[in-house]
Amino acid sequence: MTADPVIRFTDVTKTFRRPDGRGDFVAVDKLSFEIAKGEIVAVLGKTGCGKSTMFNIVAGLTEPSEGEARVVGHDPFREFDFFRGKIGIVFQNDRLMPWRTALDNVLLGLQVLDTDPKQAVETARGWLARLGLSGHENDYPHALSGGMRQRVSIARAFAVNPEILLCDEPFSALDEMTARDLRAEFVRLVRQNNKTAVFITHQINEAMEIGDRVLVFHRPARIAYETRLSAATGEAERRKVQEDIMRVLSVEQATA
Amino acid sequence: MNSSIARVLQATAGMILLAVIWQILSMTLPPFLFPPVPEIISRTIEILITGSLLVDVLLTAARIFGGLFGAFIIGAILALLIARSKTLENFISPVLTFFQGIPALSWVVFAIIWFHGTEFRVLFIMIMTTLPAFTFQILDAIRSMSKDLFEMTMSFRPSRWTLFRFLIVPTIVPGILTAWKVNLGNAARVVVVAELVGATGGVGYQLLRQQQLFDMAGAMAWTLQLVLFVLVVQQTINAIEAWALRYRPVSERSI
Numbered sequence: 001m002t003a004d005p006v007i008r009f010t011d012v013t014k015t016f017r018r019p020d021g022r023g024d025f026v027a028v029d030k031l032s033f034e035i036a037k038g039e040i041v042a043v044l045g046k047t048g049c050g051k052s053t054m055f056n057i058v059a060g061l062t063e064p065s066e067g068e069a070r071v072v073g074h075d076p077f078r079e080f081d082f083f084r085g086k087i088g089i090v091f092q093n094d095r096l097m098p099w100r101t102a103l104d105n106v107l108l109g110l111q112v113l114d115t116d117p118k119q120a121v122e123t124a125r126g127w128l129a130r131l132g133l134s135g136h137e138n139d140y141p142h143a144l145s146g147g148m149r150q151r152v153s154i155a156r157a158f159a160v161n162p163e164i165l166l167c168d169e170p171f172s173a174l175d176e177m178t179a180r181d182l183r184a185e186f187v188r189l190v191r192q193n194n195k196t197a198v199f200i201t202h203q204i205n206e207a208m209e210i211g212d213r214v215l216v217f218h219r220p221a222r223i224a225y226e227t228r229l230s231a232a233t234g235e236a237e238r239r240k241v242q243e244d245i246m247r248v249l250s251v252e253q254a255t256a
Numbered sequence: 257m258n259s260s261i262a263r264v265l266q267a268t269a270g271m272i273l274l275a276v277i278w279q280i281l282s283m284t285l286p287p288f289l290f291p292p293v294p295e296i297i298s299r300t301i302e303i304l305i306t307g308s309l310l311v312d313v314l315l316t317a318a319r320i321f322g323g324l325f326g327a328f329i330i331g332a333i334l335a336l337l338i339a340r341s342k343t344l345e346n347f348i349s350p351v352l353t354f355f356q357g358i359p360a361l362s363w364v365v366f367a368i369i370w371f372h373g374t375e376f377r378v379l380f381i382m383i384m385t386t387l388p389a390f391t392f393q394i395l396d397a398i399r400s401m402s403k404d405l406f407e408m409t410m411s412f413r414p415s416r417w418t419l420f421r422f423l424i425v426p427t428i429v430p431g432i433l434t435a436w437k438v439n440l441g442n443a444a445r446v447v448v449v450a451e452l453v454g455a456t457g458g459v460g461y462q463l464l465r466q467q468q469l470f471d472m473a474g475a476m477a478w479t480l481q482l483v484l485f486v487l488v489v490q491q492t493i494n495a496i497e498a499w500a501l502r503y504r505p506v507s508e509r510s511i
Contacts, residue, residue, distance in 0.1 A: 084413035095408040099503045112412040142505040
């Protein structure tokens with residue numbers, strides 16, 4: 001595939017012990033893929049297919065049981081500090097600190113990076129403004145709508161200027177109109193800032209709208225289908241891809 | 257009516273009723289059993305404005321704060337250690353539970369047998385009686401930390417100190433404030449027992465003197481000093497809590 005991938009998984013397996021102690025549960029099964037710099041890859045799969053486990057492995061929050069995960073050539077779990085400021089994450093729920101204002105939440109990553117306080121505030125304010133939240137800097141999360149809170153979490157991820165953005169179904173809890181706006185905004189920001197992004201979703205339309213490439217996961221996580229998309233991809237071809245993805249997902253459902 | 261005035265009236269109504277009942281009893285029973293309310297108030301004020309008497313109140317307050325700070329620091333360290341290690345939890349928790357079952361009076365007896373200095377005895381008793389509650393309450397606050405917020409913060413790769421400042425401290429502050437409020441009342445009760453038996457100054461010592469003099473008004477006045485102290489500190493903690501937790505949404509509808 002690519003000569004110098006930003007993210008590379010080689011036969012990665014992740015097993016968890018079942019809560020009742022009776023054996024192990026395989027969440028990721030010999031998963032291999034590569035993601036090149038500047039790519040937006042949408043990872044699609046049903047709930048519980050191991051997408052989030054793969055996400056946590058890339059983020060360095062979980063260690064693979066077997067195989068090798070490399071992000072910019074380094075082990076994200078063992079070389080934890082190396083990735084300070086290199087990975088930005090937008091989670092499924094906004095995960096804002098309730099005791100921090102919108103501005104202070106965006107400042108979090110910058111404070112961890114020991115950015116000059118004046119510069120940090122300027123950057124955080126800038127990102128809030130770009131996401132349409134000017135005037136809400138001093139609002140606490142409970143005073144913001146779901147869409148606004150998710151915008152704050154996007155601003156928080158972008159503010160540290162990371163090389164890689166990981167998004168775990170960030171718009172799934174929002175209404176369709178808000179989600180559509182934020183999706184468009186997100187893609188624009190990723191392209192504008194030349195980021196590499198992994199976008200996890202369980203919605204086919206969302207995956208096709210966002211991804212340069214779509215990876216469809218089986219359960220446990222391994223690639224069942226893969227396709228590339230671009231602005232030049234015609235309507236008929238998109239429909240065919242959509243049908244293919246639906247077929248792959250329904251085959252999985254039938255065999256589950 | 258202004259809601260804050262209404263709240264004050266509601267809060268004082270019960271106390272006024274209690275004072276009225278006491279006053280009625282003082283008119284029908286001997287004064288050495290139920291001294292009149294004005295006499296109790298006058299003795300209470302006398303303690304507050306007489307330097308040599310106020311020293312005893314301040315001494316007790318210092319002992320309460322000393323004991324609570326000591327127990328809080330040790331309890332916080334123990335809670336952090338227990339939160340980090342299951343082995344330490346298995347080792348420390350049963351000991352603390354065992355300590356919790358020992359009555360305050362037993363600790364007083366142990367302290368008198370083991371130690372000489374009055375202040376060290378009182379400090380020891382205060383720490384031993386409030387340590388288990390502080391440790392368990394802080395541990396509970398640490399464990400109630402949101403996994404989501406922990407993972408989100410860790411995604412920025414903070415140092416341990418940054419994680420402690422930005423996530424752990426704000427998470428455990430509500431629990432710490434509650435622990436202080438709960439333990440303050442306990443400490444005020446225990447310190448009197450400790451002073452009653454082993455001290456030569458303080459509210460407990462003064463209460464012992466009033467008992468020997470059969471002076472009910474004096475006993476009430478010294479008791480009120482302790483109650484007033486607890487009320488003032490409780491209100492201070494409430495004010496700190498209101499400021500520290502100002503981010504919490506408040507529903508217009510009460511339960």
